[in-house]
Amino acid sequence: MMRCSHTLLIAAAALATSGCASTARSRGPNGDLPASDVRRVAVMAVVDSALQHINSGDLNALSDLMLPESQFFPAREQAGRGGTYSVRTIAAQRAAGRRAPIIERGYDPTVRVAGTIASVWMPYDLWAEGKWSHCGIDLLTLVQVGSTWRIANFTYTIEQPPACRMHPDGPPPGYTAP
Numbered sequence: 028m029m030r031c032s033h034t035l036l037i038a039a040a041a042l043a044t045s046g047c048a049s050t051a052r053s054r055g056p057n058g059d060l061p062a063s064d065v066r067r068v069a070v071m072a073v074v075d076s077a078l079q080h081i082n083s084g085d086l087n088a089l090s091d092l093m094l095p096e097s098q099f100f101p102a103r104e105q106a107g108r109g110g111t112y113s114v115r116t117i118a119a120q121r122a123a124g125r126r127a128p129i130i131e132r133g134y135d136p137t138v139r140v141a142g143t144i145a146s147v148w149m150p151y152d153l154w155a156e157g158k159w160s161h162c163g164i165d166l167l168t169l170v171q172v173g174s175t176w177r178i179a180n181f182t183y184t185i186e187q188p189p190a191c192r193m194h195p196d197g198p199p200p201g202y203t204a205p
Contacts, residue, residue: 067138070145070169073176077167078133084126090117093178094170100182104190130154130202132194133165143171151183152194159198159205162191 073092080089090097099115136149146169152162163184169176184191198204 063140066140066145066171070138070140070147070176071136073169073178074133074136074147074149074165074167077178077181078131081131082129084128086120086123086125090120093117093181094172097177097179097181100180101185102182103185127155129160130199132196132199134194134196145169145171145176150191152192154199154202158202159193161185161187162193164191 077089077092080086080092095117097117099120100112101115102110102112105111131151131153133149133151136147139146147165147167149165149167150162151165153160163186166180166182167178168180170179171177193204
């Protein structure tokens with residue numbers, strides 16, 4: 028299986044998983060993508076950039092993709108206690124500045140766009156400090172401000188299999204499956 032990275036390949040996968048027709052058949056007379064496909068590609072470009080910043084540890088650059096009022100909501104299942112969550116604001120994110128690089132890989136995104144709002148639901152796995160950490164779902168809500176898509180909310184689960192699964196490509200190069 029080909030290695031998935033967060034590039035326009037992800038955007039193409041998003042189009043495929045969101046029920047769009049083949050782009051070859053849905054292109055306009057000039058070969059242009061329909062507006063709905065262009066918006067999906069633009070939304071996935073922001074998500075791609077967000078994951079690149081997460082992976083590099085540049086939390087300020089990640090914050091730059093977000094609205095000033097945006098928040099992060101990490102949610103996790105606690106054995107025998109149900110779900111818990113925390114809230115992290117953009118100000119707290121900026122105060123953190125940088126952290127150690129990690130490898131977070133999203134796959135099989137579902138992208139929905141309606142006018143000036145969009146959502147992306149995407150399974151992911153995360154590797155840190157040379158080993159498996161966890162997997163889960165990233166759920167991003169985006170809004171279009173002018174011609175730019177910005178992240179309004181970034182919610183994600185922190186889980187372990189079987190509640191979630193490793194990336195279909197297996198461990199990243201140089202890593203061993205848990």
